[in-house]
Amino acid sequence: MPDHMHAIWTLPPDDADFADRWRRIKAHVTRQCGERYVQPDRLTSYRANKGHGTLWQHRYWEHxxxxxxxxxxxxxxxxxxxxxxxxxxxxxxxxxxxxxxxxxxxxxxxxxxxxxxxxxxxxx
Structure with missing residues (x-):
């Protein structure tokens, strides 16, 4: 989807670290995208103060x-x-x-x- 994504993963039984996987995916995609998807008009003071960009939603939901x-x-x-x-x-x-x-x-x-x-x- 242009503004969000979903994933269903089968993780190793001894490693269900969702947070680390999402962090790595987001970091990799952000590096690959470079400046192409930066949207300064969407950078709120909250996002700026927390070091969040505009490409990704701040959090993820796991189930x-x-x-x-x-x-x-x-x-x-x-x-x-x-x-x-x-x-x-x-x-x-x-x-x-x-x-x-x-x-x-x-x-x-x-x-x-x-x-x-x-x-x-x-x-x-």
Whole structure:
């Protein structure tokens, strides 16, 4: 998404340090982007005083997937998010989605989340 992202990770059993992973990802992407995405008009005094830039949201939200149902609900949410925010008309139209891979694997029907269905509809 242009203004945020979601990720589902399988972490090693002995290392669930979400904070360190997000810190590294954000640092790497920020270095790669350089000055291209700096938005001085969005730099509030709070952000400046805390040393936060404008590329990233200050914090992240983690959720430990509890079971298969929880995983399906989160996949549905992630795949439907570009439609919800108006970036795509149908779930399958968002080019950076894993949705098509899940269709190939038989997890989703091709038309899930598009056409007459809403992103809240149950899979076919």
């Amino acid at each position: 430990l997937i509890r079971d298969e149902r929880d995983m399906r609900e989160h996949l549905d949410y992630l795949h439907g998010n570009p439609v919800k925010h108006g970036y795509a008309d149908r779930v399958r139209d968002w080019p950076w989605s894993t949705f098509r891979r899940y269709v190939r694997e038989g997890v989703y029907a091709e038309g899930w989340g598009g056409g007459e269905q809403t992103v809240d509809a149950k899979r076919e």
